[in-house]
Amino acid sequence: MVKKMLLDIGLRGGALALLVLLALDAVLQLRNSRLGRITLLFDLCGIAFLIETAPQFRDSHAVWVLFLRVASNMAAAVFALWSEEVFDDTARPPWIGWTPVGLMALLAIWSVVTDSSWAWLATHVSAVMLVVITIGRVLLGRANDLIEVRRRDRVVFAWGLGLAIVGCTLIGSSNVGMTPALPGVVGIALAAALFRLHRASPITAVAAAPPVSGPASSTSEMTEAEAALYRRLLRLMEVERAYRDGSLTIASLAKQLDTPEYRVRQLINQRLGYGNFARFVNSYRLAEARSALADAGQARVPILTIALDAGFESIGPFNRAFKAVTGETPSTFRKRTLAGPV
Incomplete structure (x- = not known):
């Protein structure tokens, strides 16, 4: 004892x-x-x-x-x-x-x-x-x-x-x-x-990396391989709009790029500054949603439809992500932008 x-x-x-x-x-x-x-x-x-x-x-x-x-x-x-x-x-x-x-x-x-x-x-x-x-x-x-x-x-x-x-x-x-x-x-x-x-x-x-405003605009600091991968990534996200797939993951994105997952992860984190894959994808989704909400021609389109079209799978995550970036709800943002300057 x-x-x-x-x-x-x-x-x-x-x-x-x-x-x-x-x-x-x-x-x-x-x-x-x-x-x-x-x-x-x-x-x-x-x-x-x-x-x-x-x-x-x-x-x-x-x-x-x-x-x-x-x-x-x-x-x-x-x-x-x-x-x-x-x-x-x-x-x-x-x-x-x-x-x-x-x-x-x-x-x-x-x-x-x-x-x-x-x-x-x-x-x-x-x-x-x-x-x-x-x-x-x-x-x-x-x-x-x-x-x-x-x-x-x-x-x-x-x-x-x-x-x-x-x-x-x-x-x-x-x-x-x-x-x-x-x-x-x-x-x-x-x-x-x-x-x-x-x-x-x-x-x-x-600790969580700070949010960034969007993808990098220059490849001057990238290696040749990184720059090539970056251009393919931009095409996939901006032209083919892969972000609209609500089930998109880092693994499925790497498969579409025909590149090892760790290389895609390194590029998005170390070169583009994102600490989280969802935040990277949501930057594209939110950009499309903000454009649609500010478009007078889509004033009657429900916010849920805009969120789903942009790649969000439900309205809750969309509202939270939108407010975290803009500081206001989608409906408030739409009213303010469509009202024009006072």
Whole structure:
């Protein structure tokens, strides 16, 4: 038993030291960014887990331990928020990402205050479901991601951090006294995955690339092979209007270009500046839609028809993408442009 306790202290202490260093790293590198604040919060949740699951605090009802317990149970929601900030280029209102954090905080507070088995069960089941959904979204988004470093980190993030968070949740719902070294092992896994994302590919590099206004207009900085591929790509998108195919993917586009997928991905990302394939394709779709909405001859054409003709598969994604680029809804844009100068 003594050996197990010593092993637990060693593993837990090592994980705590790493997480504290990573928290300081987030403060120093990204203190003025939203991503930095979320990263710091994620690190602090991991620290809270390692402290509150220690054998000497497991049955404690001290206020500070209860506070750490709440923070520990929020890790899954912060995990989802962090994944959205790093891997999702889709423009969404900030409150959407913070909603799961607020809900998990309420569940955690309910669990701590009532000490009800049902409350703890609801908290842990919700946490596991949230992590599974997040892992699925991160892995599914890999096919659409054009940033090679970020594509690799999706796997590390999903299996490293995801499984570590699930481990934290399962430990929190079981008798940790039977396996005193397990939280330390999970803590090491959590810290190692975070360390990989902090250092091997800094989170500033894997964060979503800023949007660009449109495709490049010059091939002067491209190699001969890139310039040739770029011209074929332009013809396919501008003349043949391949973007009108709502099911277009990077794989199907590469097949039409008769070029390896990685070369198409590199061209669109490194030369044209897009971090996400959907954003690249939507730039063409939105250009066509804006032209149609500003055309007086199409004033009676329904907005849904214009969206479908441009390649969007439904009105919801079209409205969100349109507003993210123009700052207004399609109907407002149409009214303003057709009204002419006041």
